[in-house]
Structure formats: structure tokens, C-alpha cells
Amino acid sequence: MAQTSVSSNPRRTSSRHAGLDRDDVVEAALLLVDEGGPEALTMRRLAGKLGVATTTIYWHVGSRDDVVDAVIRRHGERQAEHAVSGDTARQRVMSVARHLRDEALAHRGITRLAELHGETSVLNEHLEVAMARELTTAGVVGEDARDALRAILICVGGFLVVAMRNEAAIPPDHSRTAVWSRVDDPNVDPSTRLALTTQVDLPVLFERTVQAIVDTHVPEA
Amino acid sequence: MAQTSVSSNPRRTSSRHAGLDRDDVVEAALLLVDEGGPEALTMRRLAGKLGVATTTIYWHVGSRDDVVDAVIRRHGERQAEHAVSGDTARQRVMSVARHLRDEALAHRGITRLAELHGETSVLNEHLEVAMARELTTAGVVGEDARDALRAILICVGGFLVVAMRNEAAIPPDHSRTAVWSRVDDPNVDPSTRLALTTQVDLPVLFERTVQAIVDTHVPEA
DNA sequence: ACCTGAACACCGTTCAAGT
DNA sequence: ACCTGAACACCGTTCAAGT
Numbered sequence: 001m002a003q004t005s006v007s008s009n010p011r012r013t014s015s016r017h018a019g020l021d022r023d024d025v026v027e028a029a030l031l032l033v034d035e036g037g038p039e040a041l042t043m044r045r046l047a048g049k050l051g052v053a054t055t056t057i058y059w060h061v062g063s064r065d066d067v068v069d070a071v072i073r074r075h076g077e078r079q080a081e082h083a084v085s086g087d088t089a090r091q092r093v094m095s096v097a098r099h100l101r102d103e104a105l106a107h108r109g110i111t112r113l114a115e116l117h118g119e120t121s122v123l124n125e126h127l128e129v130a131m132a133r134e135l136t137t138a139g140v141v142g143e144d145a146r147d148a149l150r151a152i153l154i155c156v157g158g159f160l161v162v163a164m165r166n167e168a169a170i171p172p173d174h175s176r177t178a179v180w181s182r183v184d185d186p187n188v189d190p191s192t193r194l195a196l197t198t199q200v201d202l203p204v205l206f207e208r209t210v211q212a213i214v215d216t217h218v219p220e221a
Numbered sequence: 222m223a224q225t226s227v228s229s230n231p232r233r234t235s236s237r238h239a240g241l242d243r244d245d246v247v248e249a250a251l252l253l254v255d256e257g258g259p260e261a262l263t264m265r266r267l268a269g270k271l272g273v274a275t276t277t278i279y280w281h282v283g284s285r286d287d288v289v290d291a292v293i294r295r296h297g298e299r300q301a302e303h304a305v306s307g308d309t310a311r312q313r314v315m316s317v318a319r320h321l322r323d324e325a326l327a328h329r330g331i332t333r334l335a336e337l338h339g340e341t342s343v344l345n346e347h348l349e350v351a352m353a354r355e356l357t358t359a360g361v362v363g364e365d366a367r368d369a370l371r372a373i374l375i376c377v378g379g380f381l382v383v384a385m386r387n388e389a390a391i392p393p394d395h396s397r398t399a400v401w402s403r404v405d406d407p408n409v410d411p412s413t414r415l416a417l418t419t420q421v422d423l424p425v426l427f428e429r430t431v432q433a434i435v436d437t438h439v440p441e442a
Numbered sequence: 443a444c445c446t447g448a449a450c451a452c453c454g455t456t457c458a459a460g461t
Numbered sequence: 462a463c464c465t466g467a468a469c470a471c472c473g474t475t476c477a478a479g480t
Contacts, residue, residue, distance in 0.1 A: 115382075118386055120386070121386075128417065129406075129409060129413070129417065132409075132413045132416045132417050133409075133410075133413050135413075135416060136410065136412045136413045136416065141412045141415075141416070142412070142415060142416075143419065145412065145413075145415070145416035146415070146416045146417075146419045146421055147421060147426055147429075148416075149416050149417070150383075150421045150426060151426055151429070151430045154376070154379040154380055154382075154383055154426075154430070155375070155376055155379050155430070156379070157379040157382050157383065158375040158376050158377070158378040158379025158380075158382070159375055159379075161336075161375075161378050161379070161382060162371075162375055162378065165339055165341070165342075185350075188350060188353075188354075189357065191357045191362045191363070191366070192350070192353045192354050192356075192357045192366075194362075194363060194366070194367070195353045195356060195357065195362070195363075195366035195367045195369075195370050196349065196350065196353050196367075196370070198364065198367045200367055200368060200371045205368055205371060205372055205375075208368075208372070209372045209375070209376070209434060212433065212434065212437055213430060213433065213434075216433055
């Protein structure tokens with residue numbers, strides 16, 4: 001609600017010139033997505049928040065796609081400011097994996113925006129480079145490094161998808177990974193039913209599963 | 222383009238009654254999504270395809286969300302008609318995993334539609350039950366079965382996400398999993414660069430990675 | 443160079459009205 | 462019971478026009 005401050009341009013005259021910057025637009029868009037998700041980023045709402053006509057956005061940044069792209073790149077750069085921790089190579093790779101997950105969950109709106117636009121790899125560019133670096137340092141190179149990187153990132157991505165699904169739909173206290181109508185089917189025996197309906201501890205399963213994949217690719221310290 | 226045949230209702234009189242069925246609407250919507258993706262499913266286009274006023278859809282099925290839900294459930298039932306193959310438990314679980322992936326890729330539009338609506342688990346309900354059954358039969362029960370099921374499904378989901386990304390954006394012959402601007406960064410050493418830019422063989426990595434997770438949960442035959 | 447308003451082609455949805 | 466047309470509140474985008 002509070003009007004985004006337009007700080008970059010010095011004299012903020014009254015009349016026709018709003019003194020808007022490309023940066024101001026991107027920053028306002030970033031806030032919009034962070035607060036209200038991808039669907040909150042409309043050209044009209046963005047303009048309204050900046051106190052400007054809708055068409056002005058087109059002059060400064062371009063189409064909605066361009067705005068989205070700029071938002072993703074800017075947030076991707078901020079994500080990069082992160083020190084990798086851990087003593088062994090396996091620990092350091094795991095720390096990047098966790099950071100990737102935590103950042104994605106802390107900024108769900110932008111994560112979903114990137115996925116909708118097919119720009120997830122753009123968003124996570126710097127973190128993927130960081131992980132690749134750790135692999136190289138650990139002596140995993142060439143095709144091995146490529147396969148290790150992809151396998152780990154794919155697995156983390158899978159966890160992200162279900163983590164986003166959970167906290168999006170259902171209130172957090174009775175969030176479960178799966179509840180189906182099928183559960184009432186008499187053809188499903190009690191043991192199978194249990195496997196399907198019991199709540200899973202995602203952070204724990206994340207550690208187990210990602211660690212297993214890391215271990216198959218990265219030699220012990 | 223070709224008008225969907227309205228077969229279910231016997232007398233297909235001219236005047237006001239189009240003789241439309243709820244099933245006809247869902248079937249037409251399914252086709253629309255299969256051919257043109259989620260964004261092709263608009264109420265106006267759907268009505269146009271059925272030769273009927275837009276508002277008629279609301280009478281038969283309800284809102285767009287209801288149409289989407291019906292489409293996902295119907296396709297989910299069709300997916301279920303599949304015999305699980307393989308002699309050992311591990312092989313049979315892998316066969317369900319592969320089937321899940323192949324079906325999702327064969328019907329990308331519906332896969333994306335389900336994901337957009339948070340109904341992926343509804344779409345794959347029957348296949349998840351099938352996998353749970355195989356686990357139970359193999360003697361994996363209780364919390365072990367629940368963890369095994371989730372870990373495997375999450376990993377398959379991760380592969381699905383990147384497989385969908387690839388063939389959606391870039392022409393298939395030079396599709397690669399990752400090409401970044403960052404690659405030109407002088408801070409990235411040649412070995413790391415190679416890991417980041419080389420194309421990965423997804424089907425092969427799928428086998429390796431999913432098999433590794435299956436093996437950690439399902440005992441050898 | 444920077445910004446505006448009107449206009450266009452789309453959406454989903456509601457609702458009174460017709461047969 | 463089944464179907465329609467007009468209308469509303471939204472979209473993204475273009476474009477001639479203003480300062």
C-alpha cells in the first residue's frame with residue numbers, strides 16, 4: 001500500500017515528470033511479487049503503486065515479460081551473496097543445496113514466477129555456479145561433475161515442488177503431503193493406505209535423500 | 222478445429238437445445254489442453270468448439286476451476302490403465318516411475334495444467350497407489366513405505382520439471398539443460414564451466430538416480 | 443526524453459431473460 | 462431443464478498526443 005519511495009532521481013518535480021527510474025520499477029515489481037505472488041504483478045497495479053500511468057512502465061522497462069525477467073535477475077543476484085559453509089566437500093555441497101531450498105521457500109512468489117516463465121535456471125544461476133565450483137574443488141570433473149550437478153539440482157527441485165505445494169494450499173498445522181479420496185477404496189489394503197496418507201517430515205527426508213545422491217557422486221573427504 | 226461430436230445425447234435437435242452433456246464439455250476441454258496447453262483452455266474457446274454460448278458451460282460444469290478439475294480427474298483415470306511389469310520388486314517400482322514420467326511427457330499440457338492448479342497428486346493418484354502397492358508387496362511397510370514412496374516420487378517429479386522445461390523452450394536438436402551468461406565470467410574456471418554447460422542425457426541420469434533411491438529403500442530380491 | 447488517455451482484443455463471471 | 466446476450470471488472474498492449 002505504502003507508496004514506494006522514488007529515491008534515485010534527485011529533483012522529484014511535481015508536474016508531468018515523475019522522475020521514475022528503471023530500477024524503481026523493478027524494485028516495486030519485486031515487492032509486489034514477494035507480497036502477493038506472481039498474479040499480483042499486473043501492469044496496472046505496478047503503475048498504481050508507483051503513482052504513474054500504466055503505459056509509463058512500457059517506456060522504462062518494456063512489456064510484462066521484460067519486467068518479470070528483470071525481477072528474476074535482480075533477485076538472483078541478491079541470492080548469490082552467501083558464504084558456503086562446511087569442512088568436507090560433501091558438507092559444502094549440502095550447504096548450497098539447503099541454501100537453494102531455503103531461499104526458494106523464503107521467496108515463494110519469485111520462485112513461482114520464475115517457474116511460470118521457464119527462468120528457474122536464471123534465478124538460481126549463481127547458486128548453481130557455486131555448487132559446480134565445490135564439485136570441481138572436490139576433484140569431481142568433466143562428465144562426472146555435470147552428472148553430479150544435475151542429479152543433485154533435480155532432486156532439490158523435486159523437494160521444492162512438493163514443499164511449495166504443501167504450504168500454499170493447506171494451513172501449516174495439518175499440512176500433509178498426500179490425502180486422497182482413493183484412500184477409501186476397499187481395494188487398497190491397510191498397509192498401503194498408511195503409506196499413502198501418513199504425513200512425511202520433509203526436512204528430514206530432504207537430508208536423507210539429497211545426501212544419498214551427493215554421496216554417490218562426491219568422494220569421501 | 223473439427224467440431225467435437227456430441228454423441229451421448231440421442232436426439233440432436235436443431236433449435237435451442239444443443240443436447241450437450243457434462244461429459245462432452247470435459248472431453249472437449251481435454252482436447253483443448255492436450256493440443257494447446259493450459260492457456261488454450263478458455264471458456265470462450267471451449268464454448269466455440271462446442272458450438273454453444275459461453276455461459277452454457279457454467280450450467281453444465283461450473284466455473285473454469287471446475288472444468289480444470291474434471292479434466293485432470295478424467296485423464297488421471299485413463300492413466301491408471303497400465304500393467305506393472307518386472308520380476309523383482311525394484312524392477313516393478315522402477316516401471317511405475319518410468320510410466321509416470323512417460324505419461325507426463327506425452328501429455329505435457331495436462332501435466333502443466335495440474336501443476337498450475339496444485340492438483341498434481343490428484344492427476345497421479347492411481348499411479349501413486351500402484352507404486353505404494355508394489356512397496357507393500359515387497360515388504361516395505363509403515364513409515365518406511367511412506368518415506369520410500371515420497372522420496373521416489375519427489376525425485377521423479379524433479380526430473381519431470383527439467384524435462385518439461387527443456388522441450389518447451391528450445392528446439393529439440395540443440396536442447397541442453399543449461400546455458401548461462403555466467404559461463405563467460407572469467408572467475409569460473411574451465412572445468413566448472415564445462416560441468417555447467419555440457420548437455421546431460423536425462424533418460425540415462427533418470428535411471429541412475431531414481432534407481433539409487435529405490436535401492437536404498439527396497440531390499441534386493 | 444518522458445509521460446498520458448483512449449482504445450483494442452482478450453479474459454472469467456453474473457444475471458435477467460428466453461424457450 | 463437448458464440455453465442465450467448483455468454487461469461488469471479485470472487483463473496486456475499499442476499509439477497518437479501532449480510537455
